[in-house]
Amino acid sequence: MKINWGAGITIAIIGFMSFIMYFVIKMSTDKKYSYDLVTEKYYQQELKFQNQINAEKNASELSENINIEQSIQGLIVNFPEGLEYSKIEGKVFLYRPSNKQLDFEIPISISTKYLLVPEKSLLGGRWNIMVIWSYKNKEYLFKKELNL
Template sequence: MKFTWGTGIALFYVLFVAALVFALVQSRKVDHSLVMEDYYQADIEYQSHYDKLANAKALPINLVISQELEKQVLNFQFPSDLGAIEGNILFYRPSDKDLDFQVAIRTDQANRLEVPTNGLTPGLWKVKVDWKAQGRSFYTEEVITL
């Protein structure tokens, strides 16, 4: 069989359509859900979030998040000079929103909080700490790997 221009053009179109069908099938396998359900509201509240970040950076002693592998806990050491702390800690899993959960901040006398990690799925987590002390709001975010 001789390879002519007509055969080449037909082969090109067949391969092009096959590539489009392959791309369509592959794109249907990807989860296109939004990272945040209410991203419009989150965009409106961005200035407040930025102010919380600036307040946290202005602290002389920052929030310290450390991991104790043998005890399977995360330690949160809040600045002790701020007094009573209130707020929430969001454990955000970028790969699966169903694993996200929140913990209310309840510190001891030394402004420390321990959160057990033995029930958490191993992998990458973003720890988002939104807290208040002395009438000011603060926000700290850290990436951890369990």
């Protein structure tokens, strides 16, 4: 059987479209390729965005910002020097982009310069850390991406 140019081009286009559709269906149904949204309540978070911008600006105006160190015990979140650490309130939120079941939050309750995030809570890979804290009724925000 002889195939002319028109039939060959039609077969090639159908084959290519089938190939693309196979990968679209495979990627959208396979759990291995699923990625979670940053938050389910996207629009409510958007309304709070200006407060986050103000808190980040307050943090950038500090003479010394929060510092994150990795140690054998876990992550050490160092707060700026010269503060009354017992008056710091807030939370540390760790977000795992690849798996929302690993996300967790730790309330800030310290009497020393640092807060320790235990190593057993952290799996290797990429983490986004967000420290939302207040001191003397002024809000601060620190964000950082970590690869452990």
